[in-house]
Amino acid sequence: MRILITGGTGFLGRKLALALLNKGYLTNTAGAETEIKKVVIFDKFAPQPALPDDPRLEVKTGDITNSDTINSLITEDTNLIFHLAAIVSGEAEENFDLGMQVNLFATYRLLEACRRLGSQPRIVFASSVAVFGGDIPPVIEDSTALTPQTSYGTQKAIGELLINDYSRKGFVDGRALRLPTIVVRPGKPNRAASTFASSIIREPLQGQPAICPVSPEARMWILSPRRAIQNFIHAAELPAKAWGSSRAVALPGLSISIGQMVDDLQEIGGPAVVERISWEPDPFIEKLVYGWPIDFEPKRAQAMGFVTDRSMREIIQAFIDDELNGKFAA
Amino acid sequence: MRILITGGTGFLGRKLALALLNKGYLTNTAGAETEIKKVVIFDKFAPQPALPDDPRLEVKTGDITNSDTINSLITEDTNLIFHLAAIVSGEAEENFDLGMQVNLFATYRLLEACRRLGSQPRIVFASSVAVFGGDIPPVIEDSTALTPQTSYGTQKAIGELLINDYSRKGFVDGRALRLPTIVVRPGKPNRAASTFASSIIREPLQGQPAICPVSPEARMWILSPRRAIQNFIHAAELPAKAWGSSRAVALPGLSISIGQMVDDLQEIGGPAVVERISWEPDPFIEKLVYGWPIDFEPKRAQAMGFVTDRSMREIIQAFIDDELNGKFAA
Numbered sequence A, B: 001m002r003i004l005i006t007g008g009t010g011f012l013g014r015k016l017a018l019a020l021l022n023k024g025y026l027t028n029t030a031g032a033e034t035e036i037k038k039v040v041i042f043d044k045f046a047p048q049p050a051l052p053d054d055p056r057l058e059v060k061t062g063d064i065t066n067s068d069t070i071n072s073l074i075t076e077d078t079n080l081i082f083h084l085a086a087i088v089s090g091e092a093e094e095n096f097d098l099g100m101q102v103n104l105f106a107t108y109r110l111l112e113a114c115r116r117l118g119s120q121p122r123i124v125f126a127s128s129v130a131v132f133g134g135d136i137p138p139v140i141e142d143s144t145a146l147t148p149q150t151s152y153g154t155q156k157a158i159g160e161l162l163i164n165d166y167s168r169k170g171f172v173d174g175r176a177l178r179l180p181t182i183v184v185r186p187g188k189p190n191r192a193a194s195t196f197a198s199s200i201i202r203e204p205l206q207g208q209p210a211i212c213p214v215s216p217e218a219r220m221w222i223l224s225p226r227r228a229i230q231n232f233i234h235a236a237e238l239p240a241k242a243w244g245s246s247r248a249v250a251l252p253g254l255s256i257s258i259g260q261m262v263d264d265l266q267e268i269g270g271p272a273v274v275e276r277i278s279w280e281p282d283p284f285i286e287k288l289v290y291g292w293p294i295d296f297e298p299k300r301a302q303a304m305g306f307v308t309d310r311s312m313r314e315i316i317q318a319f320i321d322d323e324l325n326g327k328f329a330a
Helices: A011-023 A067-073 A089-094 A096-117 A151-168 A196-205 A225-237 A258-269 A283-290 A299-303 A312-323 B011-023 B067-073 B089-094 B096-117 B151-168 B196-202 B225-237 B258-269 B283-290 B299-303 B312-323
Strands: A002-006 A025-027 A033-035 A038-043 A057-061 A078-083 A122-128 A173-179 A210-212 A219-223 A248-250 A254-257 A277-279 B002-006 B025-027 B033-035 B038-043 B057-061 B078-083 B122-128 B173-179 B210-212 B219-223 B248-250 B254-257 B277-279
Touching: A002 A011, A011 A025, A011 A038, A011 A225, A025 A225, A067 A096, A078 A096, A078 A225, A089 A096, A089 A151, A096 A122, A096 A151, A122 A151, A122 A225, A151 A173, A151 A248, A151 B151, A173 A225, A196 A210, A196 A258, A196 A312, A219 A225, A225 A312, A248 A299, A254 A258, A254 A312, A258 A312, B002 B011, B011 B025, B011 B038, B011 B225, B025 B225, B067 B096, B078 B096, B078 B225, B089 B096, B089 B151, B096 B122, B096 B151, B122 B151, B122 B225, B151 B173, B151 B248, B173 B225, B196 B210, B196 B258, B196 B312, B219 B225, B225 B312, B248 B299, B254 B258, B254 B312, B258 B312
Parallel strands: A002 A038, A002 A078, A038 A057, A078 A122, A122 A173, A173 A248, A210 A277, B002 B038, B002 B078, B038 B057, B078 B122, B122 B173, B173 B248, B210 B277
Antiparallel strands: A025 A033, A219 A254, B025 B033, B219 B254
């Protein structure tokens, strides 16, 4: 089995690649195991830090808006693609054309390259809860209409529609996961408007200051990197028939206030850690955050076996274990 | 005011052009009237029969998948575009690539050409109830998720998302109308799977045989050409603020069984007319029709002032008056 991960040097792509190599196989429809012989990670830049040496791992860099590049990635023996490459919300809002080229047209070209193979490869597409916005009900159900209020959300909603239709036509075997805000992201802040939700945990635990641009009452729908990776692999292993007439699903998550997140941080890290957070409300960010969906009833995802975190404390502890070698700056 | 109608020689485009020329003005946000100085109809073929001579009318033919053609249509003085050009459901299912090129990419290029103007022109986009399918509730509400089960429906749903985002960004002032099945269409059967619903009224009233490929119990959600044209013009006249956070709306319609349609035809035309219908169930068409939405609660459209037909008898009589000069073959 040859697997391609686009956006593969991003923090989720990187974790996914390592998890796949560590697992070594995927379970197919019949329950049988298929060996993972190759994991190709593709991104604009090489991974930083470098990934461990593994003969099964291949790194490719290039521009995903280039058709020839996409066509060269989708080789005849490609069985599974995780399509994570994207221009994030804040950047897609600032640079509309780049968002359209990467989030919409590169997804289309990737689907076309897969279609040309004729082998109906499996594609797992990273969608987002940003497909919801505006006049949304307090709790979002599986049947709630997609009402994106950002270009990023619009482009992800279009990606879902294409994944559905290409699957219905038998061109690919697609699956789209609507990801909650991923908390705690390792590394540096990115250009997603939600980036602060990770910063306020990540920086203080490393002795650095962080700014919280929203009030403690603001709520978010979150999922840890660990559970996100588990869910990506589960999505790839589920048989096609498990998806029914829709190839998109909103993942389960945790609905939590920023105040609760900080309380849980204090419980684990102590008062010195949370004192590193400056509360500086930014009306632009607050307006965006208050427009996001904050609670879901993800019945379908749960019935399909997707998982979520039990608590914010579990999420914070997992970040300390996975990213800080179990130690933090008290 | 210069108006462009794409798909302008199709039966709806043609009727819309004539209705606009006949009306002579549109009412703007403030209630003031703006004179219609030019109506450009664009299509693949010239109108058949030719349209009446009118110095305000201009006919252009060409290929809407050609970028240069689109750019030349969207002149600096274009204030309003009715985007009706489309590959219909049956054909888009047979020829996937043509459907994508016309229904998705030409719509995108049209929006881009409008964006380049910088004048935020108004666009009324013909969407369809085909954006719904699969596991849908018995009555579709304004908040029901779009779940297209055809490539045509997928491409129309994507068009709606683009219209919304380009409007939100201030690139255009867009509006999308989800059209019910239009009954009674004049002319000849087309390649839409729903074409029989017009044939069974149109052909018998002209002394010709017609085949009904579904059983009398099958239901449809329909709207007459007269009301469709009224609604297109209303959509163009509504102020931007009337649309709120969604630029798409499902039009009101009539939920009616094929049996009821034929009963009403008999009431108007007599038994000889309905005897010209042969009932020949076609499992392929029946399966499609049973997958279509048949009842809506179009609260938002009604609140916005969109209209529907009072009865099937009114629809049949309007067809006889508008298309058959008031006479039919008894």
